[in-house]
Amino acid sequence: MIDKDYQIATKLVRGGHNRSENRETSEALYMTSGFVYDSAEQAAAAFRDEIDTFVYSRYGNPTVKMFEQRLALLEGAEACRATGTGMAAVFGALACQLKSGDRVVASRALFGACHAILTKILPKWGVKTELIDGTDLAAWQAALATPAKLVFLESPSNPVLELVDIAAVCDLAHDAGALVLVDNVFASPLYQKPLELGLISLFIQPPNILTVRVGCLVVRFLARPALSKMCFYLFTVKPALPLAPLMLG
Ligand SMILES: Cc1ncc(COP(=O)(O)O)c(C=O)c1O
Numbered sequence: 001m002i003d004k005d006y007q008i009a010t011k012l013v014r015g016g017h018n019r020s021e022n023r024e025t026s027e028a029l030y031m032t033s034g035f036v037y038d039s040a041e042q043a044a045a046a047f048r049d050e051i052d053t054f055v056y057s058r059y060g061n062p063t064v065k066m067f068e069q070r071l072a073l074l075e076g077a078e079a080c081r082a083t084g085t086g087m088a089a090v091f092g093a094l095a096c097q098l099k100s101g102d103r104v105v106a107s108r109a110l111f112g113a114c115h116a117i118l119t120k121i122l123p124k125w126g127v128k129t130e131l132i133d134g135t136d137l138a139a140w141q142a143a144l145a146t147p148a149k150l151v152f153l154e155s156p157s158n159p160v161l162e163l164v165d166i167a168a169v170c171d172l173a174h175d176a177g178a179l180v181l182v183d184n185v186f187a188s189p190l191y192q193k194p195l196e197l198g199l200i201s202l203f204i205q206p207p208n209i210l211t212v213r214v215g216c217l218v219v220r221f222l223a224r225p226a227l228s229k230m231c232f233y234l235f236t237v238k239p240a241l242p243l244a245p246l247m248l249g
Protein backbone atom coordinates (compact mmCIF):
# COMPACT_ATOMS: atom_id res chain seq x y z
CA MET A 1 0.00 0.00 0.00
CA ILE A 2 1.46 3.37 -1.04
CA ASP A 3 1.22 6.07 1.59
CA LYS A 4 -0.10 9.55 0.79
CA ASP A 5 3.23 11.00 1.96
CA TYR A 6 5.32 9.15 -0.67
CA GLN A 7 7.03 11.13 -3.46
CA ILE A 8 4.82 11.85 -6.47
CA ALA A 9 7.04 9.70 -8.75
CA THR A 10 6.45 6.70 -6.49
CA LYS A 11 2.72 7.34 -6.41
CA LEU A 12 2.64 7.54 -10.24
CA VAL A 13 4.25 4.13 -10.63
CA ARG A 14 3.01 2.21 -7.63
CA GLY A 15 -0.17 3.92 -6.42
CA GLY A 16 -3.08 1.50 -6.16
CA HIS A 17 -1.11 -1.37 -7.73
CA ASN A 18 -2.65 -4.66 -6.69
CA ARG A 19 -0.64 -7.63 -7.97
CA SER A 20 -2.52 -10.88 -8.48
CA GLU A 21 -1.18 -14.22 -7.27
CA ASN A 22 0.53 -14.53 -10.69
CA ARG A 23 3.06 -11.80 -9.70
CA GLU A 24 2.80 -9.84 -12.98
CA THR A 25 5.07 -6.77 -13.22
CA SER A 26 2.52 -4.43 -14.87
CA GLU A 27 -1.12 -3.85 -13.99
CA ALA A 28 -3.18 -6.81 -15.22
CA LEU A 29 -6.14 -6.12 -17.53
CA TYR A 30 -9.26 -7.85 -16.22
CA MET A 31 -11.42 -8.24 -19.33
CA THR A 32 -14.53 -9.47 -17.56
CA SER A 33 -17.93 -7.99 -16.86
CA GLY A 34 -18.81 -10.33 -13.99
CA PHE A 35 -17.20 -12.40 -11.22
CA VAL A 36 -17.83 -15.81 -9.68
CA TYR A 37 -18.61 -16.81 -6.09
CA ASP A 38 -18.23 -19.89 -3.94
CA SER A 39 -21.93 -20.09 -3.10
CA ALA A 40 -25.29 -18.46 -3.82
CA GLU A 41 -25.17 -17.00 -0.30
CA GLN A 42 -21.82 -15.36 -1.02
CA ALA A 43 -23.14 -13.96 -4.32
CA ALA A 44 -26.20 -12.55 -2.56
CA ALA A 45 -24.00 -10.98 0.12
CA ALA A 46 -21.78 -9.45 -2.57
CA PHE A 47 -24.75 -7.86 -4.31
CA ARG A 48 -26.02 -6.54 -0.99
CA ASP A 49 -22.63 -4.88 -0.36
CA GLU A 50 -22.14 -6.99 2.76
CA ILE A 51 -18.74 -8.25 1.64
CA ASP A 52 -15.97 -6.32 -0.05
CA THR A 53 -15.67 -8.03 -3.42
CA PHE A 54 -16.23 -7.27 -7.10
CA VAL A 55 -19.71 -7.68 -8.54
CA TYR A 56 -19.92 -6.13 -12.02
CA SER A 57 -17.28 -4.21 -13.96
CA ARG A 58 -19.34 -1.02 -14.29
CA TYR A 59 -19.26 -0.73 -10.50
CA GLY A 60 -15.61 -1.71 -10.38
CA ASN A 61 -13.05 -4.28 -11.43
CA PRO A 62 -9.46 -4.86 -10.31
CA THR A 63 -7.90 -2.94 -13.24
CA VAL A 64 -10.16 0.07 -12.87
CA LYS A 65 -9.78 0.03 -9.09
CA MET A 66 -5.99 0.33 -9.45
CA PHE A 67 -6.50 3.38 -11.69
CA GLU A 68 -9.03 4.92 -9.29
CA GLN A 69 -6.83 4.44 -6.26
CA ARG A 70 -3.80 5.88 -8.06
CA LEU A 71 -5.78 8.94 -9.17
CA ALA A 72 -7.21 9.48 -5.68
CA LEU A 73 -3.69 9.35 -4.29
CA LEU A 74 -2.38 11.83 -6.88
CA GLU A 75 -5.30 14.23 -6.34
CA GLY A 76 -5.28 13.97 -2.54
CA ALA A 77 -8.86 12.66 -2.73
CA GLU A 78 -10.76 10.33 -0.43
CA ALA A 79 -12.27 8.48 -3.35
CA CYS A 80 -12.24 8.32 -7.13
CA ARG A 81 -14.69 6.78 -9.57
CA ALA A 82 -13.56 6.15 -13.15
CA THR A 83 -16.00 6.45 -16.04
CA GLY A 84 -15.77 5.53 -19.70
CA THR A 85 -15.56 9.17 -20.87
CA GLY A 86 -15.10 12.63 -19.45
CA MET A 87 -18.71 13.59 -20.24
CA ALA A 88 -19.96 10.57 -18.28
CA ALA A 89 -18.08 11.91 -15.26
CA VAL A 90 -19.39 15.46 -15.77
CA PHE A 91 -22.98 14.41 -16.38
CA GLY A 92 -22.98 11.87 -13.56
CA ALA A 93 -21.62 14.43 -11.12
CA LEU A 94 -24.27 16.98 -12.10
CA ALA A 95 -27.14 14.49 -12.21
CA CYS A 96 -26.31 13.14 -8.75
CA GLN A 97 -26.36 16.57 -7.15
CA LEU A 98 -29.04 18.60 -8.91
CA LYS A 99 -32.82 18.48 -8.84
CA SER A 100 -35.63 20.57 -10.27
CA GLY A 101 -35.61 24.10 -8.84
CA ASP A 102 -31.84 24.16 -8.23
CA ARG A 103 -29.63 26.95 -9.52
CA VAL A 104 -26.08 26.61 -10.91
CA VAL A 105 -23.51 29.39 -11.31
CA ALA A 106 -20.88 28.58 -13.93
CA SER A 107 -17.95 30.20 -15.67
CA ARG A 108 -18.75 31.01 -19.29
CA ALA A 109 -15.58 29.49 -20.77
CA LEU A 110 -16.56 25.81 -20.62
CA PHE A 111 -15.90 22.81 -22.83
CA GLY A 112 -18.68 22.82 -25.46
CA ALA A 113 -20.43 19.65 -24.30
CA CYS A 114 -20.51 20.87 -20.67
CA HIS A 115 -21.95 24.19 -21.85
CA ALA A 116 -24.66 22.27 -23.72
CA ILE A 117 -25.61 20.21 -20.66
CA LEU A 118 -25.97 23.35 -18.54
CA THR A 119 -27.79 25.47 -21.12
CA LYS A 120 -29.82 22.93 -23.15
CA ILE A 121 -30.44 19.78 -21.10
CA LEU A 122 -30.66 20.82 -17.45
CA PRO A 123 -33.11 23.72 -18.09
CA LYS A 124 -35.60 21.12 -19.44
CA TRP A 125 -35.40 19.47 -16.03
CA GLY A 126 -36.02 22.72 -14.13
CA VAL A 127 -32.37 23.48 -13.30
CA LYS A 128 -31.31 27.06 -14.12
CA THR A 129 -27.73 28.10 -14.86
CA GLU A 130 -26.27 31.60 -14.70
CA LEU A 131 -23.12 31.89 -16.83
CA ILE A 132 -20.61 34.54 -15.78
CA ASP A 133 -17.11 35.74 -16.62
CA GLY A 134 -15.13 33.22 -14.55
CA THR A 135 -12.09 35.49 -14.32
CA ASP A 136 -14.10 38.21 -12.53
CA LEU A 137 -14.37 37.54 -8.77
CA ALA A 138 -16.89 40.37 -8.39
CA ALA A 139 -19.13 38.58 -10.90
CA TRP A 140 -18.91 35.35 -8.85
CA GLN A 141 -19.74 37.31 -5.70
CA ALA A 142 -22.74 39.01 -7.31
CA ALA A 143 -24.06 35.74 -8.81
CA LEU A 144 -23.66 33.89 -5.50
CA ALA A 145 -25.69 36.51 -3.64
CA THR A 146 -28.67 34.53 -4.96
CA PRO A 147 -28.82 30.99 -3.51
CA ALA A 148 -27.10 28.38 -5.69
CA LYS A 149 -26.74 24.64 -5.26
CA LEU A 150 -23.59 24.23 -7.33
CA VAL A 151 -20.71 26.17 -8.86
CA PHE A 152 -19.23 24.74 -12.05
CA LEU A 153 -15.96 25.95 -13.49
CA GLU A 154 -13.16 24.83 -15.75
CA SER A 155 -9.57 26.03 -15.34
CA PRO A 156 -7.52 26.17 -17.51
CA SER A 157 -10.49 26.06 -19.87
CA ASN A 158 -10.62 24.14 -23.14
CA PRO A 159 -9.92 25.56 -25.70
CA VAL A 160 -9.26 29.20 -24.72
CA LEU A 161 -7.09 28.47 -21.64
CA GLU A 162 -8.98 30.92 -19.44
CA LEU A 163 -7.85 30.77 -15.81
CA VAL A 164 -10.20 30.92 -12.85
CA ASP A 165 -8.93 31.58 -9.32
CA ILE A 166 -10.14 28.22 -7.98
CA ALA A 167 -9.29 28.89 -4.33
CA ALA A 168 -11.02 32.29 -4.28
CA VAL A 169 -14.13 30.95 -6.03
CA CYS A 170 -14.21 27.98 -3.60
CA ASP A 171 -14.20 30.43 -0.70
CA LEU A 172 -17.09 32.42 -2.17
CA ALA A 173 -19.04 29.29 -3.09
CA HIS A 174 -18.65 27.64 0.28
CA ASP A 175 -19.63 30.85 2.09
CA ALA A 176 -22.77 30.78 -0.05
CA GLY A 177 -23.36 27.07 0.75
CA ALA A 178 -22.73 25.86 -2.82
CA LEU A 179 -20.92 22.73 -3.92
CA VAL A 180 -18.01 23.25 -6.33
CA LEU A 181 -17.42 21.11 -9.42
CA VAL A 182 -14.11 21.70 -11.24
CA ASP A 183 -13.62 20.28 -14.73
CA ASN A 184 -9.92 19.77 -15.18
CA VAL A 185 -8.64 18.42 -18.45
CA PHE A 186 -5.37 20.29 -19.07
CA ALA A 187 -3.55 20.70 -15.75
CA SER A 188 -2.67 17.26 -14.49
CA PRO A 189 -2.65 16.60 -10.74
CA LEU A 190 1.10 17.19 -10.93
CA TYR A 191 0.42 20.90 -11.38
CA GLN A 192 -3.06 21.59 -10.05
CA LYS A 193 -5.08 19.91 -7.31
CA PRO A 194 -8.45 21.63 -6.97
CA LEU A 195 -9.23 19.61 -3.85
CA GLU A 196 -6.24 21.15 -2.09
CA LEU A 197 -7.12 24.64 -3.29
CA GLY A 198 -10.58 24.22 -1.78
CA LEU A 199 -9.11 23.41 1.61
CA ILE A 200 -8.61 27.11 2.18
CA SER A 201 -12.20 27.29 3.38
CA LEU A 202 -11.86 24.27 5.67
CA PHE A 203 -12.77 26.16 8.81
CA ILE A 204 -15.75 27.92 7.31
CA GLN A 205 -17.57 24.93 5.92
CA PRO A 206 -16.61 21.45 4.76
CA PRO A 207 -15.02 22.01 1.36
CA ASN A 208 -17.23 19.99 -0.88
CA ILE A 209 -15.40 19.81 -4.16
CA LEU A 210 -15.66 17.43 -7.05
CA THR A 211 -12.96 17.33 -9.65
CA VAL A 212 -13.54 15.90 -13.08
CA ARG A 213 -10.59 14.78 -15.12
CA VAL A 214 -11.37 13.23 -18.44
CA GLY A 215 -12.97 9.93 -17.55
CA CYS A 216 -12.97 10.10 -13.79
CA LEU A 217 -14.43 11.92 -10.85
CA VAL A 218 -12.59 12.46 -7.58
CA VAL A 219 -14.06 13.74 -4.37
CA ARG A 220 -13.25 14.93 -0.93
CA PHE A 221 -16.21 15.31 1.39
CA LEU A 222 -15.13 16.02 4.91
CA ALA A 223 -17.80 14.94 7.36
CA ARG A 224 -20.43 14.55 4.61
CA PRO A 225 -20.56 10.78 3.93
CA ALA A 226 -24.17 10.93 2.72
CA LEU A 227 -23.24 13.48 0.08
CA SER A 228 -20.20 11.47 -0.91
CA LYS A 229 -22.34 8.35 -1.35
CA MET A 230 -24.86 10.29 -3.46
CA CYS A 231 -22.06 11.57 -5.64
CA PHE A 232 -21.22 8.09 -6.83
CA TYR A 233 -24.77 6.73 -6.78
CA LEU A 234 -25.31 6.74 -10.53
CA PHE A 235 -22.12 4.82 -11.16
CA THR A 236 -22.78 2.10 -8.65
CA VAL A 237 -26.54 1.59 -8.49
CA LYS A 238 -27.05 -2.18 -8.45
CA PRO A 239 -29.86 -4.47 -9.59
CA ALA A 240 -32.23 -5.52 -6.81
CA LEU A 241 -31.66 -9.25 -7.35
CA PRO A 242 -28.31 -10.95 -7.96
CA LEU A 243 -28.33 -13.54 -10.71
CA ALA A 244 -26.66 -15.88 -8.25
CA PRO A 245 -27.14 -19.19 -10.13
CA LEU A 246 -25.17 -17.77 -13.08
CA MET A 247 -22.25 -16.67 -10.96
CA LEU A 248 -21.03 -19.73 -9.13
CA GLY A 249 -17.43 -20.63 -9.90
C1 LIG B 1 -12.68 20.22 -20.30
C2 LIG B 1 -13.27 18.97 -20.85
N1 LIG B 1 -14.33 18.44 -20.22
C3 LIG B 1 -14.91 17.32 -20.67
C4 LIG B 1 -14.42 16.67 -21.79
C5 LIG B 1 -15.14 15.45 -22.27
O1 LIG B 1 -14.34 14.31 -22.28
P1 LIG B 1 -14.76 13.07 -23.21
O2 LIG B 1 -14.55 13.50 -24.62
O3 LIG B 1 -13.83 11.97 -22.76
O4 LIG B 1 -16.19 12.76 -22.93
C6 LIG B 1 -13.32 17.18 -22.47
C7 LIG B 1 -12.77 16.51 -23.64
O5 LIG B 1 -11.79 16.91 -24.22
C8 LIG B 1 -12.72 18.37 -21.99
O6 LIG B 1 -11.68 18.93 -22.61
